Amino acid sequence: MLTARGLYLRRGTLSLVEDASFTIHRGEKVGVVGANGAGKSSLFAALRADLAPDRGDLEVPATLAIAHVEQEVEACDQAAIEFVLDGDGRLRDAQARIESAEREGDALRLARAHAEFETLDGYRARARAAEILHGLGFTAADHAKTVAQFSGGWRVRLAMARALGSRADLLLLDEPTNHLDLDAIVWLEGWLGGFSGTLLAISHDREFLDAIAGRILHVENRRIRIHAGNYSQFERKRAEELAQQNALRLRQERRIAEIGAFIDRFRAKATKSRQAQSRLKTLERMERIMPAHVDSPFGFSFEPPAKAPRPLVTLESAACGHGGRIVVAGIDASIGPHDRIALLGPNGAGKSTLTRLLAGESPPLAGTRTAAADLAVGYFAQHQLEQLRATESPFWHLRHSGGPEYARCDEQRVRDHLGRFGFGGDRVFEPVGRFSGGEKARLALALIVARRPNLLLLDEPTNHLDLEMRHALTVALQDFGGGLVVVSHDRHLIRAVADSLWLVADASLRPFEGDLDDYQEWLRRRRSSARDGARPRAPAAREAVAPRPRLAPLRRELADLEARIADLGAERAALDRAMERGEAPEGGYARYGELVRSIDALEDRWLELAESIERLKAAGGG
Numbered sequence: 001m002l003t004a005r006g007l008y009l010r011r012g013t014l015s016l017v018e019d020a021s022f023t024i025h026r027g028e029k030v031g032v033v034g035a036n037g038a039g040k041s042s043l044f045a046a047l048r049a050d051l052a053p054d055r056g057d058l059e060v061p062a063t064l065a066i067a068h069v070e071q072e073v074e075a076c077d078q079a080a081i082e083f084v085l086d087g088d089g090r091l092r093d094a095q096a097r098i099e100s101a102e103r104e105g106d107a108l109r110l111a112r113a114h115a116e117f118e119t120l121d122g123y124r125a126r127a128r129a130a131e132i133l134h135g136l137g138f139t140a141a142d143h144a145k146t147v148a149q150f151s152g153g154w155r156v157r158l159a160m161a162r163a164l165g166s167r168a169d170l171l172l173l174d175e176p177t178n179h180l181d182l183d184a185i186v187w188l189e190g191w192l193g194g195f196s197g198t199l200l201a202i203s204h205d206r207e208f209l210d211a212i213a214g215r216i217l218h219v220e221n222r223r224i225r226i227h228a229g230n231y232s233q234f235e236r237k238r239a240e241e242l243a244q245q246n247a248l249r250l251r252q253e254r255r256i257a258e259i260g261a262f263i264d265r266f267r268a269k270a271t272k273s274r275q276a277q278s279r280l281k282t283l284e285r286m287e288r289i290m291p292a293h294v295d296s297p298f299g300f301s302f303e304p305p306a307k308a309p310r311p312l313v314t315l316e317s318a319a320c321g322h323g324g325r326i327v328v329a330g331i332d333a334s335i336g337p338h339d340r341i342a343l344l345g346p347n348g349a350g351k352s353t354l355t356r357l358l359a360g361e362s363p364p365l366a367g368t369r370t371a372a373a374d375l376a377v378g379y380f381a382q383h384q385l386e387q388l389r390a391t392e393s394p395f396w397h398l399r400h401s402g403g404p405e406y407a408r409c410d411e412q413r414v415r416d417h418l419g420r421f422g423f424g425g426d427r428v429f430e431p432v433g434r435f436s437g438g439e440k441a442r443l444a445l446a447l448i449v450a451r452r453p454n455l456l457l458l459d460e461p462t463n464h465l466d467l468e469m470r471h472a473l474t475v476a477l478q479d480f481g482g483g484l485v486v487v488s489h490d491r492h493l494i495r496a497v498a499d500s501l502w503l504v505a506d507a508s509l510r511p512f513e514g515d516l517d518d519y520q521e522w523l524r525r526r527r528s529s530a531r532d533g534a535r536p537r538a539p540a541a542r543e544a545v546a547p548r549p550r551l552a553p554l555r556r557e558l559a560d561l562e563a564r565i566a567d568l569g570a571e572r573a574a575l576d577r578a579m580e581r582g583e584a585p586e587g588g589y590a591r592y593g594e595l596v597r598s599i600d601a602l603e604d605r606w607l608e609l610a611e612s613i614e615r616l617k618a619a620g621g622g
Helices: 040-047 080-085 089-104 107-119 122-135 140-144 152-164 182-193 206-212 231-243 246-269 274-293 351-359 394-401 404-408 411-419 425-429 437-450 467-478 491-497 516-530 552-580 588-618
Strands: 002-011 014-024 029-033 055-059 066-068 170-174 198-202 215-220 223-228 313-322 325-335 340-344 366-371 377-380 455-459 483-487 500-505 508-511
Touching: 002 040, 014 040, 014 215, 014 223, 029 040, 029 206, 029 231, 040 170, 040 198, 066 152, 080 122, 080 140, 080 152, 089 107, 089 122, 107 122, 122 140, 122 152, 122 182, 152 170, 182 206, 182 516, 198 206, 206 231, 206 491, 215 231, 223 231, 274 491, 274 516, 313 351, 325 351, 325 366, 325 508, 340 351, 340 491, 351 377, 351 455, 351 483, 377 437, 394 404, 394 411, 394 425, 394 437, 404 411, 411 425, 411 437, 437 467, 467 491, 483 491, 491 516, 500 516, 552 588
Parallel strands: 029 198, 029 215, 066 170, 170 198, 340 483, 340 500, 377 455, 455 483
Antiparallel strands: 002 014, 002 055, 215 223, 313 325, 313 366, 500 508
16 A cells, blocks of 8 residues: 655655645556646656655555666667566576576575476466567567667667566556557556556556546646546546636637537538547547646647648559568558548558658659649658757747748747747747657647648657647647648547548558457457467458549549538638627628528538448448
8 A cells, every 4th residue: 555645745946746645555556647747757756765755754565566667778788588577576586596506406495496486487487578578569589689679669668568577566657658559558458457466657648547547646736636537537527627617617618619619510521430430429528528628738729721732642552661671562542631541550560651651751662652732741750859959949940940921920929829839938948958758749749830731640749748738739630621640549639530540551551441449459359360370351441542433523522522611611710700709791691691501501412422422332332
């Protein structure tokens, strides 16, 4: 049992936790949430006795075996599987006693050491370590590689494998999903479900927290509160509490109305596909929990793209890869200004490689990539954070990389834009080199938004972002007026913003007919059948990404309808705002009625077309 009484924690002169009291019982699984810098990692340091309380008591049983994941793993020549096995100190001690007894010829000690080794199930230790490595994405060939041969992110995975195999009584995981892809996260959730010890996990991944946590420890404003239930239950409770604060009521109602209006528009266009229905449920849930984020420091939106060419980019018989090696081949795909696509696939299948090809950052190794003349790409990838100039400020970056509008505008407009991403006051002039990974990611997103792209390509955009910024990004993406392709292990983000799922696997790209739950089941089947050499098929997978001939004219008409509905909707919204201000132009009310009738008629035709397309697809129409 862990107990805090009147706990105060400081880092230097900064007060992080004040007068906190809580109890965590043996075997509980607790999600730890709060804004970046709130003190979550410092609490973990105090539990490990690496940080002494400034005041108060933090009681941790002396016999408690604690494991955590090192975020920096030094390069060494030790084999990966041996590095993981080192995490099991009791096993290594038993092995050392066996070796010592053998050297000294002490038969009694040797027998006792072997008995302990067997009690620890030591003969299966290597198999257990291999299973953990496999779950976290390592291949059998990786087991013999040295730690030095892996990149920083993969070394953190090794550190996680070492912690999971350590026989810990208390397991501390600090952002465990940051360095994992979706299949590894699904495996980790299953593994933690069977973990018998006490778990504390810091995470900004709400679906991960929902899957593993039975209580939520919330760190906010130097206070710690524990709530029963998973993250979704905590979020609803927080929404109820904030809804009672009158000072926030107007802002709260405005943000709820924005999501509600989007749900109404999406419902009119939602097809019967499982992913569309899954997205609708996610949006309805977001409407309910909007008040929980009304006091967020982040809030931004995408300006409508200047141009919306159709299609934005087309790949024909294309192949992509790196170092001359093809990773994905035979790609026939076209992305339009209203497409919202999530790329799924196992680790290493080529999702990021395909995204670089779509962005034009790497040429096709075969076939062609054709971009529209007015294509404006907003590309987010982790390596781009390294391209920020460490000595320059967010203000400088927006002036020089935020597009022509911000190169010429006044200082206040630059400050206003950066403020929506959490950079206020003098922070806009601080060198980027001092920023955390989350702050750099927010700045990169601020630059992308400022450029008014018509095609967004987002490769793991939520890494290092806290829950409030992830929520703000999700809300902003729902009203983005261009094409979207996203690679993410954040399932909530995918459910909320993607209409279509594309699967990158087995060197090919194809649509995935199903939702994320189907995909997780596909991953489980693939993992279990990998030992037998079988390949599970995606449910009802179509033969190619490119539309079949009979579907092509219907889809073209559907795209034209979407464009007309969007244009008329923008005009209606502008009239709405003008009428609210009492500034309706002459004939404005009559025009508003015409717009409503026209949009209704177009949406009726949209639904007819969508149903026709679904029937053709179900019949294999080609």
